[in-house]
Amino acid sequence: MPLMTPNAYEDSLRRMKFKVYLMGEEVENVVDHPIIRPSMNSVKMTYALAQDPEHEALMTATSSLTGGTINRFCHLHQSTGDLVKKVKMQRLMGQRTAACFQRCVGMDAVNAVDSVTFEMDAKLGTDYHRRFRNFMLRMQEEDWTVDGAMTDVKGDRGLGPSKQADPDLFCRVVERRKEGIVVRGCKAHQTGALNSHWILVMPTLTMTREDADFALSFAAPADAEGIVYIYGRQSCDTRKLEGGRFDMGNREFGGHEAMMIFDDLFVPWENVFLCGEYEFSGALVERFAAYHRQSYGGCKVGVGDVLIGAAALAADYNGAARASHVKDKLIEMTHLNETLYSSGIACSAEGHRTASGNYLVDLLLANVCKQNVTRFPYEIARLAEDIAGGLMVTMPSEKDLGHPVAGRYIEKYLRGVPSVPTEHRMRILRLIENLTLGTAAVGYRTESMHGAGSPQAQRIMISRQGNLEHKKALAKRIAGIPV
Amino acid sequence: MSGGREEESGSAVVRILFCGGCHPRIARGRIAVELREALEGMGCRVACGGGDEADFVVFLCGCLSGCAFRDNPGDVPSVAVAETTVDFREVGEERIVPEVLARVETFLRGRGRRFGGATS
Numbered sequence A: 001m002p003l004m005t006p007n008a009y010e011d012s013l014r015r016m017k018f019k020v021y022l023m024g025e026e027v028e029n030v031v032d033h034p035i036i037r038p039s040m041n042s043v044k045m046t047y048a049l050a051q052d053p054e055h056e057a058l059m060t061a062t063s064s065l066t067g068g069t070i071n072r073f074c075h076l077h078q079s080t081g082d083l084v085k086k087v088k089m090q091r092l093m094g095q096r097t098a099a100c101f102q103r104c105v106g107m108d109a110v111n112a113v114d115s116v117t118f119e120m121d122a123k124l125g126t127d128y129h130r131r132f133r134n135f136m137l138r139m140q141e142e143d144w145t146v147d148g149a150m151t152d153v154k155g156d157r158g159l160g161p162s163k164q165a166d167p168d169l170f171c172r173v174v175e176r177r178k179e180g181i182v183v184r185g186c187k188a189h190q191t192g193a194l195n196s197h198w199i200l201v202m203p204t205l206t207m208t209r210e211d212a213d214f215a216l217s218f219a220a221p222a223d224a225e226g227i228v229y230i231y232g233r234q235s236c237d238t239r240k241l242e243g244g245r246f247d248m249g250n251r252e253f254g255g256h257e258a259m260m261i262f263d264d265l266f267v268p269w270e271n272v273f274l275c276g277e278y279e280f281s282g283a284l285v286e287r288f289a290a291y292h293r294q295s296y297g298g299c300k301v302g303v304g305d306v307l308i309g310a311a312a313l314a315a316d317y318n319g320a321a322r323a324s325h326v327k328d329k330l331i332e333m334t335h336l337n338e339t340l341y342s343s344g345i346a347c348s349a350e351g352h353r354t355a356s357g358n359y360l361v362d363l364l365l366a367n368v369c370k371q372n373v374t375r376f377p378y379e380i381a382r383l384a385e386d387i388a389g390g391l392m393v394t395m396p397s398e399k400d401l402g403h404p405v406a407g408r409y410i411e412k413y414l415r416g417v418p419s420v421p422t423e424h425r426m427r428i429l430r431l432i433e434n435l436t437l438g439t440a441a442v443g444y445r446t447e448s449m450h451g452a453g454s455p456q457a458q459r460i461m462i463s464r465q466g467n468l469e470h471k472k473a474l475a476k477r478i479a480g481i482p483v
Numbered sequence B: 001m002s003g004g005r006e007e008e009s010g011s012a013v014v015r016i017l018f019c020g021g022c023h024p025r026i027a028r029g030r031i032a033v034e035l036r037e038a039l040e041g042m043g044c045r046v047a048c049g050g051g052d053e054a055d056f057v058v059f060l061c062g063c064l065s066g067c068a069f070r071d072n073p074g075d076v077p078s079v080a081v082a083e084t085t086v087d088f089r090e091v092g093e094e095r096i097v098p099e100v101l102a103r104v105e106t107f108l109r110g111r112g113r114r115f116g117g118a119t120s
Helices: A006-014 A037-050 A080-097 A104-124 A128-142 A209-214 A237-241 A278-318 A324-349 A363-373 A376-388 A406-413 A422-437 A441-450 A455-465 A468-479 B028-041 B067-071 B093-110
Strands: A020-022 A060-062 A069-071 A146-149 A172-176 A180-187 A198-201 A216-221 A227-231 A258-268 A272-275 B013-018 B045-048 B056-061 B078-082
Touching: A006 A037, A037 A069, A037 A080, A080 A278, A080 A324, A104 A128, A104 A146, A104 A198, A104 A272, A104 A278, A128 A272, A172 A209, A180 A216, A180 A272, A209 A278, A216 A258, A272 A278, A278 A324, A278 A363, A278 A376, A278 A422, A278 A441, A278 A455, A324 A363, A324 A376, A363 A376, A363 A455, A376 A422, A376 A441, A422 A441, B013 B028, B013 B067, B028 B045, B028 B056, B028 B093, B056 B067, B056 B093, B067 B078, B078 B093
Parallel strands: A020 A227, A146 A198, B013 B045, B013 B056, B056 B078
Antiparallel strands: A060 A069, A172 A180, A180 A258, A198 A216, A216 A272, A227 A258
C-alpha cells in the first residue's frame, strides 16, 4: 500500500483507539467529532492530491529505500530538487485547505532523525540508524501520517530539564528495561496528533551531560497505551457545533493541536533512536527546526494566497477594487507573500547532502525564511482586514440571514455591488475572519510566530550562521585595511 | 572532465576545483596552498581551476551548498570538501587537508601507484 486512498486513510483512523479529552469530556469518535473533523479533512487532502495526476509530480516521490512511488510526506529528500518540490507541495496544500494540513511536521522529523542517527552510529557505534530505517520502511510502505513531537512544556524557562521542581516537565526516561524504556512527560502544541498513525518524539533543546535522561527520541503508535491527549481550543471553535453553512469561514478544513501526555509509556528498544546521547540532541533540534522553518516558506504562502484572493474578492464585492490604495495593498500583500516563498525556495536550492544521503536545507536561509514568517503574515492579515472593512466583525450570523424577517433586512442592507449576492459577500468576509482571527488564525498568525521556534530562536541561528568575520574581511579589503 | 596524462607523464594530475566563493566559511585559499604543497610532495601534478586534465578532483567549496561539485558532475574520482565537511562528513577545518590527502592516497594505491609518482 505505497499510496493510501483518502477513504482508506479515514478508515485507518477509525480503527485507532485514541484517549482524548475535549472540553471536559472524553471523545469516543475522534474522526466524526465536529470540532476535530475539519483537521482530519486537511490531512486527508494530502492523500487525495497524491492520487491526482494533476498534482502527483509534487505530491509523490520515488523512495530512496525501495524505489517505489510514495507520498512525498514520507520521503527522505534526495536532492535540492526534492527540497524545492517539498516547498511547492506545501504551497499547493495551503492553497487547497487554507489551513494547517499537519503532515509536514512528521516529514521534517524523519529527515532530521535520519541524518543524526547515521552520524551518531558512525561516532558511537550505536544501532539507531538501522532501527530508524526500519521504521522509515514501514512508514513509507503503510503511507503513515507521523506526528513529529518536539516541544516540551518546559516549566520554569530559567531552569534546565534536570533542575525543574517537577522533573516530568521535560520528557524523560524514567526506567530502562531489557525490552525497552518507560517514558514520562508532556509534549505541547502537538499539531495533527489525532490525525496521525505514529508519533516521532525528539528532544526539545540541546541537552547537557546532566540532562542525559532527557536526550530522547523514539517512535510509538499514536494511540499507544500510555499516551493521553487533551485537545486545544481555538478561537471561534464552537461555531463548528452550530451546524451552519458558512459562519465558520472554512467549513471543510482546519488544523488542530493537542497536549500529548506520556503517562509511563513503554517503548521497545527497536523504536528508540536516541537515549542518553546528549551530545547529539543539539544537532537533532537544529536540523528539525531548519526543515520546519523551511516548511513555513511553503505552507503559510499557500494560505496567504487564499487570504490575498479573499481580500481581492472583498474589494470586488464592496465595489472598491478600482481604488488605487486597494490595488496597492494587494500588491503589498503579494510582495510579502512571495518574499516568504523566495526564502523557502532559496534555502532549498542551497541545501546540501548529509552523511546519511538525504538532503538538508541551508540553515541560514531557512532561519531567515522563518524570521520573515514571524512578521509578514501579520502584515498580510492587517491589510486583508483593512480591505475587508469592519463588517467582517460586525455582521450578523448566517442564521439571521436565513430568518424570514431579519434576513430581508440583511439581504437588502448588506449588499455591496448589485451583481453579487449578499450571501457571497458574507461568505468571503467570514473566510477573512476565519484566517485572521478565527480557527485558522491559530495556524496563520500565532503558529507563524511560535511554530518551528519563536523569533529569538531564529535570531540566535542567524547570529551563528551569519559569518560576520567574512563580512568584516570584505569591508577591510574595500577600505584598504590589511586583512 | 576527462582523464589526465598519467600514462604519459608518470605522475597523477590532481585538479583543485573551487566554488565561486560568495560565502566561504573556510579559508579555501590557504587549504589549496597546503594541498598543493602536500600533493606535489607525493609526486602528483596539481592544477587549479577549470580544465579537462585530471585523474582526481578535489572540489573545494566554502559552504555546504557545494556549488563546485554540484555544478561539475563527472566520472573522474574525486573528493568533496564543503565548509568543514569532507565527502559529507563533518571533520572540522583543521582536518580537511589530511582527510583529502588520505583520499588521494587511497586513489593512488588503487591505481597501483606509489608515492613519489613512480609506478609500483
